[in-house]
Amino acid sequence: MSRESFVSIRNVWKIYGDTSYRVEAVKDVSLDINKGEFIAIVGPSGSGKSTLLHLIGGLDTPTRGEIIVDGENISSLRDDKELSRYRNHTVGFVFQMFYLVPRLTVLQNVELPLIVRGVPSEKRRKMAAEALKIVGLEGKENKYPNQLSGGEQQRVAIARAIVGKPKLLLADEPTGNLDAKTSKMIMDLFERLNKEQGMTIIMVTHNLELIWYCHRVAQMYDGRLIDVYTREKYKQLIESFIQYNNQ
Amino acid sequence: MGEEEVKAIDYIYLSFTSIKEKRGRALGAVLGVMIAVIALSLALGVGESFQKVFVEQLQRTLAANSIIVFPGTSGITDADIVYLKRIQGVKDVFGVAMAQGQVFTEKGTKSVTIIAVDPKWLPEYLGVADIKEALAAGEPEPKGLGVLLDSGLWKDPQTGKKMLDVGSVLPVTVGVKKTSMTFFVIGLLEETGGLQGGQGIERNYIYVHPDTFFSYISHTRRYLIAVVLVEDLDRLDQITDEIRSVAPPGSRIISPAAMVKQMQMFIVALQTFMALISAVGMGITAMWIFDSMTISVVQRTKEIGILKALGYSKTDILVLFLLEAAIISALGVASGTIIMFLISRFVYIPVFGLKLSPAFTPEIVMTATMLPFISDVLAAFIPSRRAANLNPVEALRYE
Numbered sequence: 001m002s003r004e005s006f007v008s009i010r011n012v013w014k015i016y017g018d019t020s021y022r023v024e025a026v027k028d029v030s031l032d033i034n035k036g037e038f039i040a041i042v043g044p045s046g047s048g049k050s051t052l053l054h055l056i057g058g059l060d061t062p063t064r065g066e067i068i069v070d071g072e073n074i075s076s077l078r079d080d081k082e083l084s085r086y087r088n089h090t091v092g093f094v095f096q097m098f099y100l101v102p103r104l105t106v107l108q109n110v111e112l113p114l115i116v117r118g119v120p121s122e123k124r125r126k127m128a129a130e131a132l133k134i135v136g137l138e139g140k141e142n143k144y145p146n147q148l149s150g151g152e153q154q155r156v157a158i159a160r161a162i163v164g165k166p167k168l169l170l171a172d173e174p175t176g177n178l179d180a181k182t183s184k185m186i187m188d189l190f191e192r193l194n195k196e197q198g199m200t201i202i203m204v205t206h207n208l209e210l211i212w213y214c215h216r217v218a219q220m221y222d223g224r225l226i227d228v229y230t231r232e233k234y235k236q237l238i239e240s241f242i243q244y245n246n247q
Numbered sequence: 248m249g250e251e252e253v254k255a256i257d258y259i260y261l262s263f264t265s266i267k268e269k270r271g272r273a274l275g276a277v278l279g280v281m282i283a284v285i286a287l288s289l290a291l292g293v294g295e296s297f298q299k300v301f302v303e304q305l306q307r308t309l310a311a312n313s314i315i316v317f318p319g320t321s322g323i324t325d326a327d328i329v330y331l332k333r334i335q336g337v338k339d340v341f342g343v344a345m346a347q348g349q350v351f352t353e354k355g356t357k358s359v360t361i362i363a364v365d366p367k368w369l370p371e372y373l374g375v376a377d378i379k380e381a382l383a384a385g386e387p388e389p390k391g392l393g394v395l396l397d398s399g400l401w402k403d404p405q406t407g408k409k410m411l412d413v414g415s416v417l418p419v420t421v422g423v424k425k426t427s428m429t430f431f432v433i434g435l436l437e438e439t440g441g442l443q444g445g446q447g448i449e450r451n452y453i454y455v456h457p458d459t460f461f462s463y464i465s466h467t468r469r470y471l472i473a474v475v476l477v478e479d480l481d482r483l484d485q486i487t488d489e490i491r492s493v494a495p496p497g498s499r500i501i502s503p504a505a506m507v508k509q510m511q512m513f514i515v516a517l518q519t520f521m522a523l524i525s526a527v528g529m530g531i532t533a534m535w536i537f538d539s540m541t542i543s544v545v546q547r548t549k550e551i552g553i554l555k556a557l558g559y560s561k562t563d564i565l566v567l568f569l570l571e572a573a574i575i576s577a578l579g580v581a582s583g584t585i586i587m588f589l590i591s592r593f594v595y596i597p598v599f600g601l602k603l604s605p606a607f608t609p610e611i612v613m614t615a616t617m618l619p620f621i622s623d624v625l626a627a628f629i630p631s632r633r634a635a636n637l638n639p640v641e642a643l644r645y646e
Binding site (some may be wrong): 054057058059080081084086087088089091095096101103104108112113115116117118120121160173 | 262
């Protein structure tokens with residue numbers, strides 16, 4: 001683990017199934033992510049990028065290897081309470097499908113991570129309102145998710161992810177359901193959170209246009225981490241690939 | 248932050264929002280629980296009330312704390328009574344002498360039974376705690392030729408008007424020899440229970456003092472029956488056996504207490520049977536809750552996934568779902584309890600000429616409310632546990 005590593009992934013494997021049916025979703029992945037870094041994990045469908053994100057987020061546990069986040073070896077956390085505490089305090093999740101609770105208002109959706117933390121309701125409402133202000137949704141507190149556009153719903157999901165001030169934001173195809181204009185708005189927001197609040201962001205994406213927002217790009221294929229590139233290096237690679245194809 | 252635990256009010260709030268969302272199904276479940284509570288409480292309440300009224304009636308009629316010894320042709324002597332008194336668990340024993348006769352009144356002759364009981368035991372015989380409870384007028388005890396008349400002799404059964412009064416002279420003939428004698432009415436008795444009790448029986452009884460009876464009517468001091476008062480009803484069978492061994496040969500021994508006990512057991516069995524039938528409703532409601540929660544878990548799989556991603560533990564999810572069932576059940580129990588009390592106030596079944604309303608003792612209320620509640624929460628436990636144990640990744644991917 002490098003001295004500044006915030007997330008250290010060491011020889012991580014994730015194998016599903018048993019002897020008769022075996023899927024190696026993540027194979028011997030090692031990766032260090034620095035504090036305050038914005039990194040994209042790219043790769044084709046089924047390359048294991050979302051699985052890796054779930055492992056980092058404590059939604060799943062690795063079959064082998066270890067994942068250390070902010071000095072805590074989360075791969076050794078087996079107790080549900082400890083894992084839940086880790087997910088609540090250290091990580092914020094943003095998903096492609098937003099996953100807002102339709103029966104709750106925007107404010108109540110954002111309050112959800114604070115409820116489980118036992119934050120008193122008044123303080124909770126204040127924190128949720130602040131998070132909504134950060135994502136530019138002040139005035140929409142009492143709306144229900146179905147009264148919002150896709151972009152607004154994703155911003156609510158981001159507000160919910162950041163309301164507990166997590167150190168690590170995990171985004172799984174955050175713009176996958178959004179148009180180009182809204183996608184840019186969301187990515188600008190991520191960039192702002194990364195720059196202004198120093199939030200470490202790991203984003204899984206198919207969309208190569210989004211990598212310009214990131215510091216580094218981790219390329220995955222068939223469960224393996226092929227390489228990790230700087231944004232510029234990855235840009236060169238893409239451009240060479242396009243030129244090669246055009247010849 | 249120092250808080251770290253979901254507050255109970257937040258659990259309730261989150262569960263309540265879910266109930267509100269599926270209000271159609273929730274309302275059905277509330278109605279089901281309500282009906283189950285009403286059915287169970289009615290079964291138990293009516294049974295309890297019936298048992299109370301029925302046993303009271305039996306006890307009043309049969310003098311339930313007694314064993315009655317009917318001797319053979321020989322009758323019971325004072326010596327027999329002394330023997331009976333010595334049996335362990337026997338509080339006291341008294342003999343009752345009787346003779347048939349005829350009384351001459353303005354309305355003609357009437358068959359009567361002349362009963363001689365020691366005045367000390369007359370209240371016991373009449374099934375009252377104090378003779379004043381039975382006394383309509385006059386003296387409380389027969390003396391010499393002064394007698395007490397039961398209601399059938401002095402009161403017109405149709406009009407309730409007095410046919411005889413204290414001070415009336417009562418010419419009678421007694422026994423097979425038709426010995427003529429004259430009694431003086433010194434007391435009038437109301438209709439009571441006791442050994443001569445029972446509604447609808449014509450109470451043509453004249454109560455005389457035993458000394459008078461054995462001086463004028465029967466010259467041999469033998470009683471027609473002996474009434475054994477039992478101290479400890481739990482030893483009833485043992486006492487009955489011992490009485491059998493000391494009673495004159497050919498005696499018949501009847502234990503009203505045993506009859507009451509048997510009847511009580513029968514009513515309890517009936518009450519249990521009724522409760523079991525009504526428990527079917529409780530079972531159906533529990534299945535409804537199980538079904539409703541199972542559907543809810545399936546429909547909310549993604550939500551469970553996101554809650555887990557946000558840091559909700561298995562316990563939190565389990566509590567949220569169980570609480571939903573508990574709230575639904577509690578609403579049903581509360582509405583059922585209110586209706587149950589209204590029913591107890593306004594609905595009755597006519598029996599023994601009485602208005603029999605369901606009796607809700609604290610035990611019945613507890614049983615009728617807690618049983619459906621517990622069964623509903625238990626029914627919700629399996630789907631709730633399934634929700635709690637869902638893998639968050641699989642839950643989020645669920646289509």
